[in-house]
Amino acid sequence: MTAVATAESAASDDSAPKSRAGLDVWIAYFAFAGFYALLSIGVVFFGRATPPPRPDVTDVQVAQWFQDHRFGIQAGFAVLLVLAGGAAVSNGIIGYFMKRMSSGSLLAYAYIAAMGVGAIPGFTLLLVCWLTATLRPDRDPSIQYLFYDLGMLSYNGSLGCFTAAYLVLAIAILYDRRRVFPKWFAYVSVWQILTEVVATQMWNFHSGAFAWNGMITFYIAVVIFGLWVACLLPILRAAAKAENDRTAPLYRTEASR
Numbered sequence: 001m002t003a004v005a006t007a008e009s010a011a012s013d014d015s016a017p018k019s020r021a022g023l024d025v026w027i028a029y030f031a032f033a034g035f036y037a038l039l040s041i042g043v044v045f046f047g048r049a050t051p052p053p054r055p056d057v058t059d060v061q062v063a064q065w066f067q068d069h070r071f072g073i074q075a076g077f078a079v080l081l082v083l084a085g086g087a088a089v090s091n092g093i094i095g096y097f098m099k100r101m102s103s104g105s106l107l108a109y110a111y112i113a114a115m116g117v118g119a120i121p122g123f124t125l126l127l128v129c130w131l132t133a134t135l136r137p138d139r140d141p142s143i144q145y146l147f148y149d150l151g152m153l154s155y156n157g158s159l160g161c162f163t164a165a166y167l168v169l170a171i172a173i174l175y176d177r178r179r180v181f182p183k184w185f186a187y188v189s190v191w192q193i194l195t196e197v198v199a200t201q202m203w204n205f206h207s208g209a210f211a212w213n214g215m216i217t218f219y220i221a222v223v224i225f226g227l228w229v230a231c232l233l234p235i236l237r238a239a240a241k242a243e244n245d246r247t248a249p250l251y252r253t254e255a256s257r
Contacts (some may be wrong), residue, residue, distance in 0.1 A: 022243055025096070025240045026240055028089055028092060028093040029093060029236055031086060031089045032086075032090045033233060035083065035086030035089065036229060039080065039083075039123075042076040042077065042079060042080040045072070046072040046076020047130065048069050050222070052152055052155075052218060053065060053148075053152070053213070055152065055205075055206050055207065055211050056206040056207040056211070059144065059145035062144055063141035063144050066133050067137055073131065074131060081124075084119070084127075087119045087123060088119075091112050091116060091119075094236070097180050098111055098169070098180075100180050101172050101173070101175075101176035101180045103171070103176045107168045107171060114161045114164040114165035114168070115161070117161045118160075118162045122161070123155070126151040126154055129151035130147065132147055153202070153203065156212045157199060157200075159200060162196055163196045163197070166192040166193045169186070170187070171186075173185055173189070185235060188224075188227065188228055188231055192224060195220060196221075198221070201216075201217055202214070
């Protein structure tokens with residue numbers, strides 16, 4: 001009698017629709033990838049903040065530069081301001097998987113908080129400063145000069161929050177016994193910390209390798225950040241697939257003893 005009941009239950013389970021418990025994770029994953037793609041397009045092709053313009057220029061040259069690139073900055077950065085919430089989604093999905101690590105939830109919350117605070121000087125302030133500079137082309141060049149410097153130094157020089165975020169991420173991965181993320185990704189994150197430390201010199205130089213557009217303070221950091229994101233995307237995909245597999249219903253096709 002038990003075997004018959006179990007067989008009927010199994011047949012019923014086989015015909016039932018699969019769970020969609022992992023759908024929200026996949027949505028967040030694709031939002032993460034889409035946000036970074038749009039961010040790259042906005043700051044590279046429209047706002048022209050990457051590669052960064054030169055710091056060793058005069059106020060008159062800066063005013064002319066804003067005039068030359070006014071439309072791109074206004075179009076690209078206005079769109080990015082609307083899409084700025086994508087940063088929260090990006091931080092959230094990483095924090096989501098960090099909470100599943102055996103290292104505990106505290107580091108996940110610390111990561112989300114540090115990245116959330118860092119998004120203001122590291123992203124939003126650049127958009128606000130440069131959009132303000134292009135709003136009134138007849139503004140005093142010295143004021144435009146201030147917005148130019150403030151935007152770039154904030155964008156490339158907001159260091160402490162991101163250093164803390166990468167540190168807690170690396171610690172969480174190294175102490176995680178469930179291997180939600182591979183251990184080697186912790187060391188890639190440590191390299192991110194090193195680039196943030198080196199970038200402190202951009203506040204002291206107007207030109208050369210340590211300026212905000214320098215080889216050491218910017219271009220090496222961009223390569224390492226690009227590598228970090230390129231590694232993170234398949235890692236999140238694998239973690240999302242594993243999460244989806246765990247939340248799918250189990251089908252029993254054997255009779256109970």
